[in-house]
Every structure is written in C-alpha cells, then in structure tokens.
Amino acid sequence: MSSIIIEVCDLDDLKKKKSITRYYEDLKDEVTTYLKYGAFTSFSTVCPHMGGYVSLVDDVSEIKRCKWHGREFSKGGEVLNSKAKICLTHYETYVRGDKVFISYDR
Numbered sequence: 001m002s003s004i005i006i007e008v009c010d011l012d013d014l015k016k017k018k019s020i021t022r023y024y025e026d027l028k029d030e031v032t033t034y035l036k037y038g039a040f041t042s043f044s045t046v047c048p049h050m051g052g053y054v055s056l057v058d059d060v061s062e063i064k065r066c067k068w069h070g071r072e073f074s075k076g077g078e079v080l081n082s083k084a085k086i087c088l089t090h091y092e093t094y095v096r097g098d099k100v101f102i103s104y105d106r
C-alpha cells in the first residue's frame with residue numbers, strides 16, 4: 001500500500017475561506033477541506049451511491065447530504081439514512097508549517 005500526499009492550500013487561505021473544494025487529478029476525486037473547531041476534515045464531494053454532489057449541510061453536526069437522492073453522511077462518512085454500508089470517502093488532513101495537506105492510502 002502506498003500513500004498519496006497532496007498539498008491543499010496555505011493555512012491562512014483555509015482560515016479565511018472556511019472551506020476549499022477542488023478536483024485532484026492524483027485522487028481522481030473532488031474534495032472539500034474545511035476547518036471546524038480547530039480540526040481539519042476533508043471529504044469527497046462524490047456520492048458513493050451514484051456520483052451525486054455531496055456538500056456540508058449542518059455546520060454543528062458536520063452532516064453532509066447528497067443533492068441527488070438525499071443520502072446523509074455523518075462527520076466520519078457513515079451513511080445515516082439508508083441501510084447501505086458504503087461510506088463517503090474521507091481523507092486524512094493535517095498541517096505542516098503553513099500548508100494544509102491531505103493523504104490517502106491506496
């Protein structure tokens with residue numbers, strides 16, 4: 001297994017914008033990275049059901065929802081309103097120096 005490490009942005013940019021959504025060719029995925037209560041989270045915006053767009057809908061609980069069929073995902077990516085076991089992809093997110101990175105094991 002190998003890890004992919006990708007620079008997302010400057011930490012100051014993320015603090016100003018609150019979230020950054022971007023497509024990463026290396027991951028073949030569009031990812032939203034956000035800072036909440038001092039913690040960083042990154043998740044795929046591509047729904048594991050049929051590829052609908054997933055976005056953060058509740059700032060407090062950090063629930064995400066797909067715009068196509070309404071599946072909701074927990075802070076950690078588990079499906080909340082379906083018996084489906086597939087999870088929304090989350091990426092490890094961390095800061096080194098003044099940069100934000102995500103990583104993913106393949």
Ligand code: FES
Binds near residue numbers: 051053069
């Ligand atoms: S594509 Fe997201 S719930 Fe169906």
